[in-house]
Amino acid sequence: MPIRPGVDALLKELAVNPDEEPLRVRASQLLARLGRHREAFELLRDRFINLTAHDGPTLPCLCRRCLQPDLGHAHARDMDFARRFVVARGRVLYYWAPLELADDPGLARSVGARLSARLA
Ligand SMILES: [Zn+2]
Numbered sequence: 001m002p003i004r005p006g007v008d009a010l011l012k013e014l015a016v017n018p019d020e021e022p023l024r025v026r027a028s029q030l031l032a033r034l035g036r037h038r039e040a041f042e043l044l045r046d047r048f049i050n051l052t053a054h055d056g057p058t059l060p061c062l063c064r065r066c067l068q069p070d071l072g073h074a075h076a077r078d079m080d081f082a083r084r085f086v087v088a089r090g091r092v093l094y095y096w097a098p099l100e101l102a103d104d105p106g107l108a109r110s111v112g113a114r115l116s117a118r119l120a
Helices: 007-016 021-033 037-045 105-119
Strands: 073-076 079-088 091-098
Touching: 007 021, 021 037, 021 079, 037 079, 079 105, 091 105
Parallel strands: none
Antiparallel strands: 073 079, 079 091
């Protein structure tokens, strides 16, 4: 089943409205789901400060210095993980989500709440 609206339509819309933050975030989330991780990362890079703490070594670190743009999946402790992110107030927090929960809105909400609490 195709994801609507399509990512190309979103990117076109974003090219016309580069300051539309929610649109930028939606396009980036969709790119990440499609496995286009570098593009997803690049959409956010210059607009959101990466607040992810330096971490490791079980999973690849996602902090500002270590994050590898192309690395959208990881495997650790017999589990597969997908890279996801949440944004709030011009900040982005990247995290590794267990693959089966990667697109669970509940998980994104709870990570988002953590980010908002940190910024409060
Ligand atoms: Zn790091």
